Amino acid sequence: MVCENFDYSTFNNNHGELENDRRKKIAIVGGGNWGSAIACVVGKTVKKQSDVFQPIVSMYCRDSRKPGDKSPSIADTINSTHENSKYLPGRRIPSNVIATTSLLDACSSAHILILVVPHQGIPQICSELNGKLQPGAHAVSLTKGISSSPDGAKMKMRLISEDIEQALGVECSVLMGANLAGEVADGKFCEATIGCKSLKHGEELKMVFDTPNFRIRVTTDFEAVELCGALKNIVACAAGFADGLGWAYNVKSAIIRLGLLETKKFVEHFYPASGTEGHAYFESCGVADLITTCYGGRNRKVAEAFIKSDKPLQQVEKELLNGQSAQGPPTAQDVFEMLEMHEISARFPIFESVHKIFVGEHCEQNLYDAVRNHPDYD
Amino acid sequence: MVCENFDYSTFNNNHGELENDRRKKIAIVGGGNWGSAIACVVGKTVKKQSDVFQPIVSMYCRDSRKPGDKSPSIADTINSTHENSKYLPGRRIPSNVIATTSLLDACSSAHILILVVPHQGIPQICSELNGKLQPGAHAVSLTKGISSSPDGAKMKMRLISEDIEQALGVECSVLMGANLAGEVADGKFCEATIGCKSLKHGEELKMVFDTPNFRIRVTTDFEAVELCGALKNIVACAAGFADGLGWAYNVKSAIIRLGLLETKKFVEHFYPASGTEGHAYFESCGVADLITTCYGGRNRKVAEAFIKSDKPLQQVEKELLNGQSAQGPPTAQDVFEMLEMHEISARFPIFESVHKIFVGEHCEQNLYDAVRNHPDYD
Numbered sequence: 001m002v003c004e005n006f007d008y009s010t011f012n013n014n015h016g017e018l019e020n021d022r023r024k025k026i027a028i029v030g031g032g033n034w035g036s037a038i039a040c041v042v043g044k045t046v047k048k049q050s051d052v053f054q055p056i057v058s059m060y061c062r063d064s065r066k067p068g069d070k071s072p073s074i075a076d077t078i079n080s081t082h083e084n085s086k087y088l089p090g091r092r093i094p095s096n097v098i099a100t101t102s103l104l105d106a107c108s109s110a111h112i113l114i115l116v117v118p119h120q121g122i123p124q125i126c127s128e129l130n131g132k133l134q135p136g137a138h139a140v141s142l143t144k145g146i147s148s149s150p151d152g153a154k155m156k157m158r159l160i161s162e163d164i165e166q167a168l169g170v171e172c173s174v175l176m177g178a179n180l181a182g183e184v185a186d187g188k189f190c191e192a193t194i195g196c197k198s199l200k201h202g203e204e205l206k207m208v209f210d211t212p213n214f215r216i217r218v219t220t221d222f223e224a225v226e227l228c229g230a231l232k233n234i235v236a237c238a239a240g241f242a243d244g245l246g247w248a249y250n251v252k253s254a255i256i257r258l259g260l261l262e263t264k265k266f267v268e269h270f271y272p273a274s275g276t277e278g279h280a281y282f283e284s285c286g287v288a289d290l291i292t293t294c295y296g297g298r299n300r301k302v303a304e305a306f307i308k309s310d311k312p313l314q315q316v317e318k319e320l321l322n323g324q325s326a327q328g329p330p331t332a333q334d335v336f337e338m339l340e341m342h343e344i345s346a347r348f349p350i351f352e353s354v355h356k357i358f359v360g361e362h363c364e365q366n367l368y369d370a371v372r373n374h375p376d377y378d
Numbered sequence: 379m380v381c382e383n384f385d386y387s388t389f390n391n392n393h394g395e396l397e398n399d400r401r402k403k404i405a406i407v408g409g410g411n412w413g414s415a416i417a418c419v420v421g422k423t424v425k426k427q428s429d430v431f432q433p434i435v436s437m438y439c440r441d442s443r444k445p446g447d448k449s450p451s452i453a454d455t456i457n458s459t460h461e462n463s464k465y466l467p468g469r470r471i472p473s474n475v476i477a478t479t480s481l482l483d484a485c486s487s488a489h490i491l492i493l494v495v496p497h498q499g500i501p502q503i504c505s506e507l508n509g510k511l512q513p514g515a516h517a518v519s520l521t522k523g524i525s526s527s528p529d530g531a532k533m534k535m536r537l538i539s540e541d542i543e544q545a546l547g548v549e550c551s552v553l554m555g556a557n558l559a560g561e562v563a564d565g566k567f568c569e570a571t572i573g574c575k576s577l578k579h580g581e582e583l584k585m586v587f588d589t590p591n592f593r594i595r596v597t598t599d600f601e602a603v604e605l606c607g608a609l610k611n612i613v614a615c616a617a618g619f620a621d622g623l624g625w626a627y628n629v630k631s632a633i634i635r636l637g638l639l640e641t642k643k644f645v646e647h648f649y650p651a652s653g654t655e656g657h658a659y660f661e662s663c664g665v666a667d668l669i670t671t672c673y674g675g676r677n678r679k680v681a682e683a684f685i686k687s688d689k690p691l692q693q694v695e696k697e698l699l700n701g702q703s704a705q706g707p708p709t710a711q712d713v714f715e716m717l718e719m720h721e722i723s724a725r726f727p728i729f730e731s732v733h734k735i736f737v738g739e740h741c742e743q744n745l746y747d748a749v750r751n752h753p754d755y756d
Binding site: 217253257284291374 | 561564567568590591593595625626628630631632634635659661662664665666670673674746750755
C-alpha cells in the first residue's frame with residue numbers, strides 16, 4: 001500500500017507551537033560510499049525543514065586506522081574538509097553533517113537512525129546501541145543482505161531489519177532503490193522506495209530523504225522491498241558473469257527477468273503475505289534497481305572481472321572497490337544455504353549458480369543451463 | 379494464464395495415422411530483418427517435426443525494386459543464396475524456406491500465417507489475402523504498434539491483431555519478447571511470449587517457434603502481451619534520448635520503470651480485463667523485452683542519434699537502419715493521439731514527451747520534468 005497523505009501539522013506539534021526539543025535529531029551510522037552519499041542528501045533536506053528536524057546530522061564513521069597510523073580518521077577528514085576522500089571523493093558533504101568515531105555520541109540523542117553499514121557490521125553496532133537510544137526512536141536500514149535465526153534443526157529466514165528491531169527494540173523500516181551512490185551525491189535524479197511497518201514512520205522518513213531529484217515512494221510491503229534490495233545483488237552478479245563471458249543482450253535480459261522471478265518466488269515462499277499483488281516489483285526497489293545494478297553497479301563489475309580472470313574474489317574486490325566489498329557473493333552464499341536448508345534450491349537455479357561459480361563449483365556452462373532450462377519455462 | 383499441457387496426439391490426428399495433407403503448412407509474411415530471423419528459427423523447427431508440419435516454409439518478400447531495376451529481388455536472393463543480404467546479412471536461412479514475391483503463392487495453402495511486416499503494411503496484406511486462406515487457418519502477428527477504429531466522435535483503441543482478425547476472418551495470436559533479430563538468427567539464447575485467444579492455437583504456435591535456444595511461454599493475456607510489444611518502442615526512444623543526453627544510470631532506470639508503469643496503465647485503461655494480475659509484465663514480452671530494447675534495440679539507437687543531431691528523423695533512420703524504419707516514433711504519435719482523444723494524456727507524460735520531442739514540440743527539459751514530476755510520485 002502506498003500512502004501519500006499524512007498530516008504533519010498534527011504529527012509535528014499537537015499544541016500549535018514548535019519547541020526545539022520536539023524537533024527530530026537524525027544520525028547516520030556508516031561512513032562508506034553509500035552512507036556518505038546519503039549524508040549529502042539528508043544534510044540538505046533537514047536544513048530545509050528546520051521546523052521538523054534538528055539541523056545537525058550526526059554521522060558515525062568507524063575508525064578503521066591500524067594502531068600507530070597517525071593519519072586523520074575518516075570522521076576527522078569529513079569534519080575538516082567536508083568530503084569523504086576515501087569512499088566518495090570529489091563530493092561535498094554539507095557542513096551540518098558532523099562526523100564522529102563514537103557510535104554512542106552519534107546515536108544516543110537521535111530520534112531517527114539511518115543504518116548504512118555492511119551486513120557484517122550490524123550485530124556489533126546493535127549490541128553497542130542496545131538500551132542507549134531515545135524513547136520513541138526508530139530506524140531505517142539501507143543494508144542489503146539476508147539473515148537467519150535458529151528454528152529447531154533448520155534456520156529460519158530473517159530480514160536484516162528484523163534483526164535490528166530485535167536487537168535495538170525499535171521499529172526498523174528499509175530504504176531501497178535504483179540509486180548509485182555517486183549519482184545521488186551529485187544530485188542527479190533518482191528514485192527510492194521506503195518499506196515501512198507503520199505509515200507514520202514511513203512518511204516521516206520520506207520527509208528525511210525526498211527531494212525534487214531524489215523521489216521517494218512509501219509502501220508497507222516492507223519484506224518485498226528489503227528482499228528486492230538484497231537479492232538484486234545476486235542477479236547483478238549473474239549479469240556481470242554474462243557480460244564477462246560476452247553473452248548477448250537477449251541472454252542478459254533473460255537473466256535479469258528470471259532473477260526477478262526468483263526474487264518474487266523467494267519472497268512468496270518465506271513471506272507469503274508480502275508482495276502478493278506484485279506492486280513492490282514495479283517500484284524503484286524492484287525493476288528499476290535491478291536494471292541499474294545489472295548495468296551500472298559494483299556487483300556487476302566485480303562478477304565480470306572475476307569470471308574473466310583467475311584471481312580470487314578478494315583480490316578482484318581489492319583492485320576494483322578501493323577497500324569496500326561487494327554484497328552479492330556473501331548474499332548468494334546466505335541465500336543458497338537458506339534454500340538448501342528448506343530443500344527448494346532447484347527452484348532457484350540462477351541464485352544457486354551464482355554462489356557456486358564464486359566458490360568454484362560451477363562453470364560458465366552451468367549458468368547457461370540454469371537459464372535455458374529454468375523451471376519458469378516448464 | 380499459462381498452460382503447458384496440451385495433448386498433441388489428439389490434436390495431430392484423431393485416427394491414429396498421419397496423412398500428408400493433415401500436416402500444417404506455414405507461411406511467413408515479411409522479408410525484413412525480423413522476418414528473416416524468424417525464418418531461421420521456423421525453418422529448423424518444422425524440419426524436426428515433420429510429422430506435424432510440412433517441411434517447406436513459404437516466405438513472402440515484397441518486391442521493392444524500382445521499375446527498371448534489373449538486380450535480383452530479395453526473394454530471388456534468398457532462394458539462390460539462402461541469405462537475406464539486404465536485411466540480415468551473414469546469416470543462413472534454412473534451405474527449406476522458399477521465398478516468393480507473390481503473397482498468394484506464399485499464403486493460400488498455409489494453415490499458419492506468421493505476419494512480420496511493419497504496421498503500415500498490414501492493411502494491404504490483409505486486403506489481398508481476404509477470402510483466399512485455408513479453412514481453419516490461423517495467424518500470429520509479430521508486428522508492433524496500435525490501431526484504431528471509428529467510434530462516434532472518438533476513435534476506439536484497437537490492437538493490430540484485432541485488425542488482422544477482422545480483415546482476414548481468422549484468429550490471430552501475437553508473439554512478442556526480448557529478441558534482437560541478429561541474435562535470434564545466430565541461435566543465441568533468447569525468450570519470447572505468445573499471447574493467444576485459444577490455447578489450442580497458442581500451443582501449436584509454441585511448437586512452431588520453441589527451440590532449446592528460443593524459449594517460448596504461452597499466455598492468454600494477449601492484449602497485455604501485444605501492447606507490451608508495441609509500447610516498449612516508445613520507452614526505448616525515451617531511453618535513447620537519455621543516452622544521447624548523457625543522463626545517468628539512475629535516470630535511465632527510472633525512465634524504464636515509469637515507462638513500464640505507463641504501459642501497465644495503458645493496458646488497464648483500454649483493456650481493463652487484461653493483465654490485471656500483472657503476469658504479462660514478468661514475461662519476456664514485459665520487463666525482459668523492455669530492457670533489451672532500451673539497451674540494444676534500433677529505437678534506442680535512432681532516438682539517441684536524433685537528439686544528438688539536427689537531422690530530421692527520416693535522415694537519421696536512413697543513415698542507421700539501412701532502409702528500414704523504427705516503429706517507436708509512429709507508435710508514439712498513434713498513442714499520443716489516442717490519449718488526447720480520451721483526455722488522459724496527462725497520466726502518460728513519458729509517452730507524450732517522446733512524441734513531442736520527435737515532432738519538435740518538446741525539448742530535453744520537458745522530458746526531464748516528465749520524469750521528475752511523474753504522476754506516479756503523487
